[in-house]
Amino acid sequence: MDSDTVVSLPHAVEKLVNPGDTIALEGFSHLIPFAAGHEIIRQGITGLTFCRMTPDLLSDMMIAAGGVDRLVCSFFASGSAGSLYEVRRRIESQDPAPLPVEEYSHHAMTLRYHAGAARLPFAPISSFVGSDMPGINPDIRAVVDPYTGKKIYVVPPLNPDVTIIHAQRADRKGNVQIWGIAGVQQEAVYAADKVIVTVEEIVDDEVVRADPNRTLIPAHAVDAVCVVPTGAHPSYVQGSYDRDNAFYREWTPISQDPAELREWIDTHIRGTKDHEEYLDAIGRDRIAALRMAPRPSGSVDYGRRPDASTERSSR
Template sequence: MAAPDKVTDLSSAVAAHVRDGMTVALEGFGHLIPFAAGHEIIRQGRRDLTFCRMTPDLLADQMIAAGCVSKLVASFFASGSAGSLHEVRRRVENADPQPLEVEEYSHYGMVCRYQAGAAGLPFFPLRSYAGSDLPKLNPLIRKVSDPYGGPDIYVVPPLRPDVTIVHAQRADRSGNVQMWGIVGAQQEAAYAAETVIATVEEIVEEDVVRSDPNRTVLPSHAVTAVVECPGGAHPSYTQGHYDRDNAFYREWTPISRDREAVLGWLEEWVHQVPDRAAYLDKLGAERWRGLGVAPRPSQPVDFGRRRVAAQEVAS
């Protein structure tokens, strides 16, 4: 029986799987951030989303400014170490132009929430909130008694997104997704979700995936749709494909300070740009070349095979 072909285009994937009012996770820890997917959500005008993300960097600024997000579930608010998220700050500090509901955790707290969601657990215990003020700010971070007689311990509730979206280096057509470099909570967030969309730099043949199976972070049974989307993580980076566009992060800070400038950027770079290919054309070949990386192959790995199987192939 042939494996199902899960390849589609980004517009169709978002149209089919992301609906108003959903809880949506867009994960990637500094690396492999699914910006193209976030921009397509903006382009399609989704509303009232609960947006989940560790380190809600400028993608959060953009999606919130576009009116897509009514609640943010996140940890560590920063624009990629290049400044504040001023759209987020306007909403939280001044309810300008309207308030934003925020549910804040530590990084590890978010990972534990995804793990609990993926495992079907009612909560996940962790010690790292001892001495922290976060439990005072977030009533969902609670203490429970240790049933084995130890001291009380903090717990966080499961996080089960309706849709998780990730970006990766490659996948085959049936949805076996491979990543390398910094991998954050993509696997946990995917297994916790009802639906998973993976955007990738390239679609490869099944034999390529089978040749290096340990890089398969998400196997096909966990993935709903696969989209070939080169450059889909810009301005973040994709290990082995292109570097982080640090200039873009620095440029965002003065834009983010001015709400009208943010809306103008969204109009120019999202609404007036039909897809990621057009976005990269607008970015310009010279700037894109400047983000290119030199090759650094890893050493080959010999996985071996049974001698009987090898002899059958040889014959």
């Protein structure tokens, strides 16, 4: 980790994300890296294999923008607020073009990242017994358990070229802290070749050292840290701002009309220079209304060994 780790989001995407890459943008309902996805759209990066545990609004946007050639995922959802009509058009009607989809369960996606992080050839999984998913995904395969002789399913490792996550904070070295719901961010980071982390704020090293158990991602795993306040909108960041539920509800009619969807992307993403201009387009009053009141968590005492002078004085 060097002094150039803290960079702008446009610089990080330009430097680290290439056409044809396999990219993972992870965050399980919480801390979804929308700003990073929008920047990929702005830069017109195409030919991507997009990995996401729950394809959602961000997936709909990136697919509609034309950058995604393949989707690797589990459980399609729009935050319990409607449907993803661009995803549906591409899969159900091949409109405007077919979208190859590699579908797994949540557990299988997690195990794929685990295997990728550990550089294993596959991960065993028992929950596909009795499922029809192996019948639709040829990469879910059965092998013989060498210990019991019984059949067990396995899934291949997932090693993204780039993993991108959002977090509450990091220090300038790149140690990243998360609290609240954590999905597969840690596994997806360790499985990747390159890692971009967007954060709400950069804090002093002492802040991170004072609360080490919140450090989910260590500095040595991170290639770029980008300060992007409100970078998870319209999802939420625990302790900072709430989910924009109205946005999620509004998305279904936008997504349902292909022309309106592309106009929205052209106005709010391609038509904005960066995430700050995106927030201006969404409306600063709307963003301000999502801010949370403080509710600090309790503290703990980690303890420390007494120094030599303290030991001598106590004898």
